[in-house]
Amino acid sequence: MDAPKRRRSATRARLLDGALEVFAERGFNGASVEDICERAGFTRGAFYSNFGSKDELVLALFQATTDRLLEQIGALLPDLANQPGTLLDAVLGLLDEAAGDQRQWHLISTEFTLHALRNPEAARALNRQRAMFRSSLTKLVEEISETSGMRMSVPAEQFVRLVIAVHEGARSQSLLEPRKVPAGSLERTFLPMVLTAVTA
Amino acid sequence: MDAPKRRRSATRARLLDGALEVFAERGFNGASVEDICERAGFTRGAFYSNFGSKDELVLALFQATTDRLLEQIGALLPDLANQPGTLLDAVLGLLDEAAGDQRQWHLISTEFTLHALRNPEAARALNRQRAMFRSSLTKLVEEISETSGMRMSVPAEQFVRLVIAVHEGARSQSLLEPRKVPAGSLERTFLPMVLTAVTA
Known part of the structure; x- marks a missing residue:
């Protein structure tokens, strides 16, 4: 540069x-x-x-965070592409770290989502950004599924959507009750069960 | 009266x-x-x-909605207490109906949660309300587990927390992309798998 x-x-x-x-x-x-x-x-x-605009700045924040996360996941692949369970666990760890301050990150990403639910233009931009991130994760899951010879009973994108839903829903509980719901605990308890179920 | x-x-x-x-x-x-x-x-x-206060009104809204939901679930029990899978499916249906307008309900419950994350007094009141609801659901799961002779590998409360996390996380995706994520679709695809896994 x-x-x-x-x-x-x-x-x-x-x-x-x-x-x-x-x-x-x-x-x-x-x-x-x-x-x-x-x-x-x-x-x-x-x-x-x-x-x-302020909207554009928030979308740039999302982009920077998801780019970093995808890069970190990419770095794990050479070692873990053959061990989907271990990789899932590592990705859940990254999800918790990637955002830096979880509370700040949760506040702005949730608030911008609410803003988008009232503003069609912001919704289109947010959905575009989320679709790109989801599509990168979906490609990863498909590649791993191929590499490891694992057959999935649901489309990879549905599994990715579930991981995002559990992560976002659980983060809200963790921030409200940090001692009762340590960050990542619901994800780590239940997502491996789902992975096993969809690859059984 | x-x-x-x-x-x-x-x-x-x-x-x-x-x-x-x-x-x-x-x-x-x-x-x-x-x-x-x-x-x-x-x-x-x-x-x-x-x-x-405005806070008290919102908590009364939550209370009214969760009371109605618990009453509706209670009405299903005589028929379904022996069929946990069918009951879970029926409860997911109720979750989607109970709130009336899902969009309105999502906006206010998410916004109040954000408000609580910045305001310790509101957080205490919200956590009290959520704990009562969760505890009623947990008791239900425990009763059903007993009635149907089903043994769970995780505490019933953890399962209830997961159902809430998936529901809240999935609702956000459904409202942003109603055609791609029909309301309740992620819950109906994945929660029965988790129920099977924890009762296997």
Whole structure:
């Protein structure tokens, strides 16, 4: 990267970090572009030369998080592609780590989903982003299924949708009652059972 | 019920219905007590003689919905207590119906959960309400397990937590992509597998 590109990339990263903090404190609707700029130490000009809107910034946050996660899963594949159960366990571990601060991440991703449920344009953009992530995970499951000779009784995408549903539903319980529902505990108890059931 | 009690109960019901609509439109944070009163056709006085706060009203909404659901499940028991799989299927059907408008219900229950994640007092009240509901469901699962001679490899409460997590996580996907994820489809595909696995 040349110097201007590096600077631009650092600006984006600081705006994303600042936004995550401000959203966690004030909510997606309560946080203004000004609040985010102030937290990150930039002007509105810097914001708008990087993101078209607050929505676009949130989608960039999702993209960065899912890209990192997919990269980490990819790194596990050479060793674990033949052991679907162990790989699932490792992926669940990554899901918990990838998001950094789970609470911040849960707040903004849930709030943006609610925003999308009231705003068709945001829903289209969010669904596009989620579809890309889901499709990458689905391809992975299909590849592993092929490599390991495991036959699945449900479409790989349905299994991926279930993993996402359990993870998102369980995270809400873990954040409300951290001592009673340690992060990842429901996923680790039940998803291996489902994997066994669909590959039996 | 005598006339004043009946009137009071009708007032509460209209305030709850009005609130559900206003929350769906403006969000929990965006909806004021005044908005709710205006929609329901009552004064602030009527509101505060029924509910101490907006939080209390939401918790009353949750209570009314879970009470109705538990009553409906109770009505199924005489016929189905011996057939856990069929009962699970019937309960999933009720979960989808009980809430009336799934979208409205998802918006307010998710928003109040986010509110609770930022407000310890609301979190305590919400956790109390959720714990009562979960405990009723757990007792049901334990009774059925006993009646049908089914032995479970996980505590009944963990299974109930999973059902709630899958339901809440899947509902979000169904509302974002109603055609790709028909309401209840992930639950109906995967929860029977889990039931079989934990009772194997």
